[in-house]
Amino acid sequence: xxxxxxxxxxLILSSGSNALAQDPLVLTPPVDSGPSTTPPTAPLDLTxxxxxxxxxxxxxxxxxxxxxxxxxxxxxxxxxxxxxxVRPLPQASRQTVPGATSLPVATLPITTSLPPRPTSADAGxxxxxxxxxxxxxxxxxxxxxxxxxxxxxxxxxxxxxxYEGGYGVPQNFQEAVAWYGLAARGGDREAQFALGMxxxxxxxxxxxxxxxxxxxEQSATQGKPAAMYQLALLHLEGRARPQDxxxxxxxxxxxxxxxxxxxxxxxxxxxSDGEGVxxxxxxxxxxxxxxxxxxNVDAEVEYAIRLFNGAGVAKNEAEAAKWFRRAxxxxxxxxQNRLARVLAAGRGVPxxxxxxxxxxxxxxxxxxxxxxxxxxxxxxxDQQRAAAMSAAQRWPVR
Amino acid sequence: xxxAMALVNADTCRLCLVTxxxxxxxxxxxxLEAALAGGDVASLIVTAAPGELDRLAxxxxxxxxxxxxxxxxxxxxxxxxxxxxxxxxxxxxxxxLAAIVAALHPDRxxxxxxxxxRHDAMTAGEAQPDYVFFGQLDGDSRAAIFxxxxxxxxxxxxxxxxxxxxxGGADLASVRQAVNAGIxxxxxxxxxxxxxxxxxxxxxxxxxxxxxxQGAAP
Numbered sequence: 083x084x085x086x087x088x089x090x091x092x093l094i095l096s097s098g099s100n101a102l103a104q105d106p107l108v109l110t111p112p113v114d115s116g117p118s119t120t121p122p123t124a125p126l127d128l129t130x131x132x133x134x135x136x137x138x139x140x141x142x143x144x145x146x147x148x149x150x151x152x153x154x155x156x157x158x159x160x161x162x163x164x165x166x167x168v169r170p171l172p173q174a175s176r177q178t179v180p181g182a183t184s185l186p187v188a189t190l191p192i193t194t195s196l197p198p199r200p201t202s203a204d205a206g207x208x209x210x211x212x213x214x215x216x217x218x219x220x221x222x223x224x225x226x227x228x229x230x231x232x233x234x235x236x237x238x239x240x241x242x243x244x245y246e247g248g249y250g251v252p253q254n255f256q257e258a259v260a261w262y263g264l265a266a267r268g269g270d271r272e273a274q275f276a277l278g279m280x281x282x283x284x285x286x287x288x289x290x291x292x293x294x295x296x297x298x299e300q301s302a303t304q305g306k307p308a309a310m311y312q313l314a315l316l317h318l319e320g321r322a323r324p325q326d327x328x329x330x331x332x333x334x335x336x337x338x339x340x341x342x343x344x345x346x347x348x349x350x351x352x353x354s355d356g357e358g359v360x361x362x363x364x365x366x367x368x369x370x371x372x373x374x375x376x377x378n379v380d381a382e383v384e385y386a387i388r389l390f391n392g393a394g395v396a397k398n399e400a401e402a403a404k405w406f407r408r409a410x411x412x413x414x415x416x417x418q419n420r421l422a423r424v425l426a427a428g429r430g431v432p433x434x435x436x437x438x439x440x441x442x443x444x445x446x447x448x449x450x451x452x453x454x455x456x457x458x459x460x461x462x463x464d465q466q467r468a469a470a471m472s473a474a475q476r477w478p479v480r
Numbered sequence: 481x482x483x484a485m486a487l488v489n490a491d492t493c494r495l496c497l498v499t500x501x502x503x504x505x506x507x508x509x510x511x512l513e514a515a516l517a518g519g520d521v522a523s524l525i526v527t528a529a530p531g532e533l534d535r536l537a538x539x540x541x542x543x544x545x546x547x548x549x550x551x552x553x554x555x556x557x558x559x560x561x562x563x564x565x566x567x568x569x570x571x572x573x574x575x576x577l578a579a580i581v582a583a584l585h586p587d588r589x590x591x592x593x594x595x596x597x598r599h600d601a602m603t604a605g606e607a608q609p610d611y612v613f614f615g616q617l618d619g620d621s622r623a624a625i626f627x628x629x630x631x632x633x634x635x636x637x638x639x640x641x642x643x644x645x646x647x648g649g650a651d652l653a654s655v656r657q658a659v660n661a662g663i664x665x666x667x668x669x670x671x672x673x674x675x676x677x678x679x680x681x682x683x684x685x686x687x688x689x690x691x692x693x694q695g696a697a698p
Binding site: 355 | 487489491598602603635639640641694
């Protein structure tokens with residue numbers, strides 16, 4: 083049996099269009115750091131292809147800096163020796179990686195956003211980021227290497243990103259950890275967050291939830307929204323940080339207010355449950371709406387159901403149908419099923435038997451059958467059924 | 481199709497069973513045989529005191545499977561493998577769910593229980609189990625389904641593809657609540673094993689209630 087990944091928290095990370103609309107630098111890193119560097123394919127992805135930077139860029143014909151080979155030591159030969167840097171032990175950490183991977187990944191969503199272009203940085207670092215954004219990874223690498231030796235933490239962080247994502251260089255998590263560590267100790271909140279996530283997921287280091295929590299907390303204290311969100315999850319989970327739903331809710335509110343795309347949906351759950359906050363359906367609906375507008379597909383469906391039922395929000399079937407359609411359009415079978423129902427019954431939308439049957443066929447193909455709709459299509463003419471089937475087969479092409 | 485029910489798929493609810501408190505291979509086999517002869521059952525969750533689970537599993541797993549019923553072992557993968565059970569029902573909060581699910585798939589089923597909040601359920605869902613279970617295995621002390629478990633299961637079923645199981649009440653009629661909430665499975669324990677006319681009659685009656693309620697639902 084194959085089931086769709088239910089988790090909005092992870093899904094939203096791959097729903098590139100929205101994430102990227104908000105921050106053009108958000109990356110979706112590979113989920114697993116197993117022996118292979120090939121990112122695992124997302125299970126039955128409902129979202130359109132992430133328009134992020136390609137994972138394996140074709141290098142320019144004449145590279146500015148020859149990228150280090152996969153077999154070379156994880157410390158780049160050109161890197162000057164920064165004082166105080168503790169070099170990772172590549173052999174030891176490599177050995178610890180396979181057993182430790184995949185375990186904590188699912189308990190906490192993965193997100194590593196590229197640090198925003200530093201406002202205070204000088205032209206050199208800016209050029210490196212600019213090159214990165216354009217996909218000139220080798221140029222970015224070259225510039226960042228030069229800048230990093232001068233103690234430029236933003237450049238060091240960028241090097242971590244390049245190694246973590248394998249942009250222009252062979253993907254190398256140990257190397258990424260080393261650069262993130264350097265920048266994190268230099269106080270860079272982006273690096274602190276990225277390093278925390280490496281420890282949380284056991285990428286390039288053995289899983290260490292305590293260290294992960296420490297770095298994530300440092301970053302959160304400096305105001306990084308994604309770090310506040312992750313710290314909130316740690317407080318909900320109660321392993322590396324004490325279980326404290328109130329603190330979690332507080333962090334989530336601050337993260338959401340600061341523009342974190344994942345926080346609103348979790349906050350909606352806390353309000354639905356009365357966990358860490360007073361139970362409040364209106365607040366839950368408000369945060370669901372926010373998450374839905376950010377493109378969280380599960381939130382779209384849940385908000386649509388609340389609108390349809392008038393739960394915590396004024397009943398509005400037309401608006402509900404709109405959100406069902408939006409989630410159905412990106413392939414969510416639950417939303418396709420609900421959309422088929424409202425189209426069949428003409429609830430919030432003009433009744434449209436062919437469209438109803440089309441969405442039912444699509445949901446059914448995705449494993450979501452429905453006795454009511456089966457009876458409904460049995461009552462259609464052969465012509466109507468054929469038209470619906472043909473439309474379903476053409477989907478998502480309109 | 482009108483009102484709030486219009487969005488609920490109330491047509492797919494099936495029965496699960498949970499082994500009763502104090503079940504031993506000697507005392508339980510007859511009751512189980514009777515129950516499974518009574519009608520449709522999707523799965524049986526086998527639970528017992530730690531030292532007794534392997535013995536109970538050894539007799540109940542083949543019995544369940546002979547009736548086409550999936551046998552799931554409570555929290556013990558080793559016993560599940562040794563007895564050839566169909567899967568494991570995990571409700572140990574300390575467990576690494578993703579690792580357990582990954583270790584069982586694709587050959588065996590993995591279900592996750594002990595979910596007390598939406599966030600818990602979402603986190604469990606990320607591990608891609610075959611079902612999520614709301615309420616405790618012995619959460620059938622009242623006639624009706626515990627409101628909290630019903631609320632969470634209804635919410636889940638409305639939103640996600642992974643099916644939900646809710647622990648039913650001590651009264652067979654509680655299966656109606658599960659149907660009306662659009663929940664995919666309802667798990668019974670006392671309602672079946674302590675049914676005055678015996679477990680076979682209980683399973684038959686529960687299935688009649690499921691069909692009736694599904695027929696009446698919009």
